[in-house]
Amino acid sequence: xxxxxxxxxxxxHRHRVSPWxxxxxxxxxxxxxxxMPEGTCKFIPATLAKPGHVLVSRVAARSNVPxxxxxxxxxxxxxxxxxxxxxxxxxxxxxxxxxxxxTPLQLGECIRVCTGSILPPGADAxxxxxxxxxxxxxxxxxxVIELKIGVEKGQDVRPPGAxxxxxxxxxxxxxxxxxxxxxxxxxxxxxxxxxxRRPRVCVMSTGNELLxxxxxxxxxxxxVRDSNRPQLMALFQSRGFKPIDAGIIPxxxxxxxxxxxxxxxxxxxxxxxxGVSMGEKDLMKDVLEKDLRFKIHFGRVWMKxxxxxxxxxxxxxxxxxxxxxxxxxxxxxxxxxxxFAVPALRKMAGYLKPHHxxxxxxxxxxxxxxxxxxxxxxxxxxxxxxSSSSTSDNSATVFLPSAFTTGHQxxxxxxxxxxxxxxxxxxxxxxxxxxxPAGTVVDALVVGAL
Amino acid sequence: xxxxxxxxxxxxHRHRVSPWxxxxxxxxxxxxxxxMPEGTCKFIPATLAKPGHVLVSRVAARSNVPxxxxxxxxxxxxxxxxxxxxxxxxxxxxxxxxxxxxTPLQLGECIRVCTGSILPPGADAxxxxxxxxxxxxxxxxxxVIELKIGVEKGQDVRPPGAxxxxxxxxxxxxxxxxxxxxxxxxxxxxxxxxxxRRPRVCVMSTGNELLxxxxxxxxxxxxVRDSNRPQLMALFQSRGFKPIDAGIIPxxxxxxxxxxxxxxxxxxxxxxxxGVSMGEKDLMKDVLEKDLRFKIHFGRVWMKxxxxxxxxxxxxxxxxxxxxxxxxxxxxxxxxxxxFAVPALRKMAGYLKPHHxxxxxxxxxxxxxxxxxxxxxxxxxxxxxxSSSSTSDNSATVFLPSAFTTGHQxxxxxxxxxxxxxxxxxxxxxxxxxxxPAGTVVDALVVGAL
Numbered sequence: 001x002x003x004x005x006x007x008x009x010x011x012x013h014r015h016r017v018s019p020w021x022x023x024x025x026x027x028x029x030x031x032x033x034x035x036m037p038e039g040t041c042k043f044i045p046a047t048l049a050k051p052g053h054v055l056v057s058r059v060a061a062r063s064n065v066p067x068x069x070x071x072x073x074x075x076x077x078x079x080x081x082x083x084x085x086x087x088x089x090x091x092x093x094x095x096x097x098x099x100x101x102x103t104p105l106q107l108g109e110c111i112r113v114c115t116g117s118i119l120p121p122g123a124d125a126x127x128x129x130x131x132x133x134x135x136x137x138x139x140x141x142x143x144v145i146e147l148k149i150g151v152e153k154g155q156d157v158r159p160p161g162a163x164x165x166x167x168x169x170x171x172x173x174x175x176x177x178x179x180x181x182x183x184x185x186x187x188x189x190x191x192x193x194x195x196x197r198r199p200r201v202c203v204m205s206t207g208n209e210l211l212x213x214x215x216x217x218x219x220x221x222x223x224v225r226d227s228n229r230p231q232l233m234a235l236f237q238s239r240g241f242k243p244i245d246a247g248i249i250p251x252x253x254x255x256x257x258x259x260x261x262x263x264x265x266x267x268x269x270x271x272x273x274x275g276v277s278m279g280e281k282d283l284m285k286d287v288l289e290k291d292l293r294f295k296i297h298f299g300r301v302w303m304k305x306x307x308x309x310x311x312x313x314x315x316x317x318x319x320x321x322x323x324x325x326x327x328x329x330x331x332x333x334x335x336x337x338x339x340f341a342v343p344a345l346r347k348m349a350g351y352l353k354p355h356h357x358x359x360x361x362x363x364x365x366x367x368x369x370x371x372x373x374x375x376x377x378x379x380x381x382x383x384x385x386x387s388s389s390s391t392s393d394n395s396a397t398v399f400l401p402s403a404f405t406t407g408h409q410x411x412x413x414x415x416x417x418x419x420x421x422x423x424x425x426x427x428x429x430x431x432x433x434x435x436x437p438a439g440t441v442v443d444a445l446v447v448g449a450l
Numbered sequence: 451x452x453x454x455x456x457x458x459x460x461x462x463h464r465h466r467v468s469p470w471x472x473x474x475x476x477x478x479x480x481x482x483x484x485x486m487p488e489g490t491c492k493f494i495p496a497t498l499a500k501p502g503h504v505l506v507s508r509v510a511a512r513s514n515v516p517x518x519x520x521x522x523x524x525x526x527x528x529x530x531x532x533x534x535x536x537x538x539x540x541x542x543x544x545x546x547x548x549x550x551x552x553t554p555l556q557l558g559e560c561i562r563v564c565t566g567s568i569l570p571p572g573a574d575a576x577x578x579x580x581x582x583x584x585x586x587x588x589x590x591x592x593x594v595i596e597l598k599i600g601v602e603k604g605q606d607v608r609p610p611g612a613x614x615x616x617x618x619x620x621x622x623x624x625x626x627x628x629x630x631x632x633x634x635x636x637x638x639x640x641x642x643x644x645x646x647r648r649p650r651v652c653v654m655s656t657g658n659e660l661l662x663x664x665x666x667x668x669x670x671x672x673x674v675r676d677s678n679r680p681q682l683m684a685l686f687q688s689r690g691f692k693p694i695d696a697g698i699i700p701x702x703x704x705x706x707x708x709x710x711x712x713x714x715x716x717x718x719x720x721x722x723x724x725g726v727s728m729g730e731k732d733l734m735k736d737v738l739e740k741d742l743r744f745k746i747h748f749g750r751v752w753m754k755x756x757x758x759x760x761x762x763x764x765x766x767x768x769x770x771x772x773x774x775x776x777x778x779x780x781x782x783x784x785x786x787x788x789x790f791a792v793p794a795l796r797k798m799a800g801y802l803k804p805h806h807x808x809x810x811x812x813x814x815x816x817x818x819x820x821x822x823x824x825x826x827x828x829x830x831x832x833x834x835x836x837s838s839s840s841t842s843d844n845s846a847t848v849f850l851p852s853a854f855t856t857g858h859q860x861x862x863x864x865x866x867x868x869x870x871x872x873x874x875x876x877x878x879x880x881x882x883x884x885x886x887p888a889g890t891v892v893d894a895l896v897v898g899a900l
Binding site: 140187216279 | 542
């Protein structure tokens, strides 16, 4: 079928100008956020929760922390109202309780305690050891101490629930778990927590000219090593998702259709590169729309790099699927994967804020504007150096971090991505404004560790 | 031996004020950076390089990218100097070369090309399909096109080496690999690259009062669930290191000494929590110094939270080892692991900049200062919202992101870490300055995704 329709369409009847309207970035992003399949949820033991998991529902504290009045310091548990400047050391309460509960502390007495010790009955304050003098001992045990400071009731004591109250919200629904949140779950003895499954995502390269980069062959003329797959796999992995390698598919409708069907058996999200532009081998949109009967939400986006970026959804084997068909140029595919696929996957993973954080930076060099809004790769200049320039006259931007761009921004030049942790969001060129001078303040998407 | 020395020291002869001088943060960090064991290196296949690996040496490009003159667009390869407004389509050159090399392009001719096609011999420019009109065809093949625009030599052609030149530095020594760098290595067909081994780090909790958090038992009075281990394991894992669980060790010298020896067989870096303060069960410093004959570089640091943080190095089985013995309070251990252990591990992993990035933020609320410099947990307020406040009178800080603190900063209150992506570095209190008002600009260490 597809061969005949290919012949029917033929090169002579092809579109010479793209029939796809170019959506604005806002339209493209809104379309993705509304059309992406929903994420799914599961219960896991709290001890198996990992950084990057997102909570489906609020987690409440199962018990007070601490559960008892607890010493904050190494020192002596005392009665605050006791007027005596000296105290007899009548026992020891290390972290685990050893002091007989039946004997409450009396005036003139104290109990040696450690940080975390439960306060002995009768005691209502702690004096840290640094603020005491040992007056008398029998060679092995302390007998009498002197307090060097006054004592207030509750001093250096944590009452029950001081840190966390039973029933209090420990973690809100939608919390992205990090190390601190995992510590909180552990301290609270949660048995199970409900989290969103972290989406898997298939990564496929398309093109007859591609050679798998694990092959150690010389390139034949016209061949290109496929760097897009390892790059996008690493991108998705470093963002906390599970990439699946869907290989290289040659440029013909049968292979592409079969490859996409196969990939979408392993994951409901597929990211492809290549085959979306105006070339006669650019069959991806036709395969998605005509062969797989997917809905193409957009086939072009008015931005750079990545004008022909395509997003489609459909149903395969009763499962809602999404395909991001990105341009084959290494930089375009990388930037578009970051801008379109990463937020889409984050939404499936339960992120309440799936989009990149945007910070304000000043340009260190002037930049020409393109006809399209452009995402320029840049590196945040060490912001701790900024304070030394605080003698600058222009106090308006003294503290603002600056960004320098990563050289020539040609979309095939992967070197322009190296080291970049920002994507500067430049506006489209206008009659009034064709370039931004150095020092201009622009929005920057944070795409790497700062 | 250790029992007898324990008896000799006895509680009555203990220090009532810490004998350890409190180093400044700068001194502590300098001491770590000079005393940490060196990282080790290994060669790995480039295809196994992962985000977080650091290059030991510079990687040079093995070949030009592209290797040939290559079309940047879908369109027609032409002779720029050809005056004819129309061209006969004499062949097709899709990405893989099919045009016979022996027949150079002649005046009046063109060859249909795709993005990435090698330029046919004789051609020196490309006209994109959008700028052409099909004048004549035979029903299946294009025969004559008209060019709607003028042509310049080199137009839409990438010459050899345009993106990357053979021998050019692809990645500098010390580069931390991310997805883009992994793409670059793949595109360049590197067989092997030399990287630093990512350090393993053992994580141990100490204390008789601790219950393993995987146990589903009720806490006995005085018992505490050990949240430090899962928390620090998750911290190190999320920073790209390999944590090893060294369990819970009870508070006695034999167990501690044996536990540390055992852990350091698995990794040359150990992070422990608990047992470093002034309590009578705080044996860690003694065990390290007297039993294991390690050198304690510092036993206190003048900062908060984490005053008794301890760093020691020594030799076990001829291997240089380092121990970070951190306070047992969950927040202190977490902050100290971030401030001391993470940069130390990063240095071993080859990072040229092992320390946290520091940004400037304004305080949204006033903060009291402590006698010690304090690291306050805070969350960066959505910086993209800042632009909407650009009508503010105070233009000096219009663009500066702000940070709000995570509630009560008690060192046992792990909830104060939840969601934090910044550690605000507050100065120590002075006679002149006891608090910082809202709006003050402070340094903030970036400790989480922004």
